[in-house]
Amino acid sequence: MKNLLVTGGAGFIGSNFVHMMLERYNDINVVVFDKLTYAGNPDNLLPVENNPHYHFVQGDICDAEAVDAAMQQHNIDTIVNFAAETHVDRSLMEPGGFIQTDVYGTFVLLEAAKKYQIERYHQISTDEVYGAVLTGRSVETDRLHTRSPYSAAKAGADLMCLAYYTSFDLPVTITRGSNNIGPYQYPEKVVPVFVTNAIDNKPLPLYGDGMQMRDYQYVLDHCEGIDMVLRKGQPGEIYNLGTGVESTNIELAHLILKLLGKPESLIQPITDRPGHDRRYALDCSKIKALGWNSSHNFEQAVEATVKWYVDNEWWWRKIKDGRHYQEYYRRQYAGREVTP
Numbered sequence: 001m002k003n004l005l006v007t008g009g010a011g012f013i014g015s016n017f018v019h020m021m022l023e024r025y026n027d028i029n030v031v032v033f034d035k036l037t038y039a040g041n042p043d044n045l046l047p048v049e050n051n052p053h054y055h056f057v058q059g060d061i062c063d064a065e066a067v068d069a070a071m072q073q074h075n076i077d078t079i080v081n082f083a084a085e086t087h088v089d090r091s092l093m094e095p096g097g098f099i100q101t102d103v104y105g106t107f108v109l110l111e112a113a114k115k116y117q118i119e120r121y122h123q124i125s126t127d128e129v130y131g132a133v134l135t136g137r138s139v140e141t142d143r144l145h146t147r148s149p150y151s152a153a154k155a156g157a158d159l160m161c162l163a164y165y166t167s168f169d170l171p172v173t174i175t176r177g178s179n180n181i182g183p184y185q186y187p188e189k190v191v192p193v194f195v196t197n198a199i200d201n202k203p204l205p206l207y208g209d210g211m212q213m214r215d216y217q218y219v220l221d222h223c224e225g226i227d228m229v230l231r232k233g234q235p236g237e238i239y240n241l242g243t244g245v246e247s248t249n250i251e252l253a254h255l256i257l258k259l260l261g262k263p264e265s266l267i268q269p270i271t272d273r274p275g276h277d278r279r280y281a282l283d284c285s286k287i288k289a290l291g292w293n294s295s296h297n298f299e300q301a302v303e304a305t306v307k308w309y310v311d312n313e314w315w316w317r318k319i320k321d322g323r324h325y326q327e328y329y330r331r332q333y334a335g336r337e338v339t340p
């Protein structure tokens, strides 16, 4: 691994991964290839902008010519694909873009990886491909049971990656991560919505009964797991990546309010997300066998995240004040309040 193409590197997890890789290694070049959609933010990459081992290319992973040019120009030997439309609620409003980027864009990258016979293509996937898991834990060989347009698109991409491994011997690996939280997460996902709303004394919109369970992991733990798989993972293999511990959304809301010293009356129940998956739960023994372990538990991950949003109002305030965000917020939440 010498010249790494990080697609979607201006987003939440991708930018944290870029920071971590450039801090960890001084013998690799990192090329971020990102379309800069509403979720891609050059501010996320400010900490590395003067690093001589970092380069930025603005481009769409669905654009084969642009991908090819970046592969050639930077002599890419490894691709890590974070680029995707990622928000489940937006996939319920406008699924087309999810199929385009998450499925077709992955295909374009796989073709480029095949053409240039690169050392490794790594796909960032999600625990959502297993669907709702009411009891037990998902293992990597479980059947996929997707229920939202987002998870269906991600599953399509996973299957295409595995097809390129089987059909063309492409050295593909996949990680299926649980919910990430931490710095630079766009304030549409639950934790940054709750934290930034609470700071402003605004309601925390809680879907349904708030008893849905997610495995909230700290983003840098996830990034360390990806690096572990790049170095020690076997081609053709899938690795689940999470803490293996779930919490309910109501617990999450209580913890955030406690950390910020805000009243519980800020919790506002609203109508549920259609097709809302009740629980995700991963068995992570396969990646732990490679030597990886998460270093933040739920409370530590939420505390570090809350602190970052308190300290970095410059980052999220301009997003939340923008017209795009305010229109999204109205479309997403207006009129959904329910009286408990």
Ligand code: NAD
Pocket (backbone or CB within 6 Å): 007, 008, 009, 010, 011, 012, 013, 014, 033, 034, 035, 036, 037, 038, 039, 040, 041, 059, 060, 061, 062, 081, 082, 083, 084, 085, 086, 087, 101, 105, 124, 125, 126, 127, 154, 176, 177, 178, 179, 180, 181, 185, 186
């Ligand atoms: P994000 O929405 O914060 O960022 C996505 C990035 O991809 C943005 O920078 C955006 O500009 C870029 N992008 C979108 N379409 C593109 C295109 N056509 N071409 C090039 N760039 C494009 O996403 P995230 O939360 O950082 O998620 C990153 C990856 O991790 C995704 O593949 C997601 O499915 C997966 N994942 C996310 C989580 C989570 O909790 N956030 C958990 C597991 C897996």
Ligand code: DAU
Pocket (backbone or CB within 6 Å): 086, 087, 088, 089, 125, 126, 127, 128, 177, 178, 179, 180, 188, 189, 190, 191, 193, 205, 206, 207, 212, 213, 214, 249, 273, 280
């Ligand atoms: O599990 C991994 C997935 O986690 C990733 O693949 C996705 O890209 C990422 O968006 C995330 O999906 P979720 O749907 O789990 O995340 P979200 O933050 O949207 O919601 C988390 C939980 O909180 C879920 O049960 C719905 C609930 N929720 C969400 C929002 C935005 C609320 O109660 N209120 C909200 O306003």
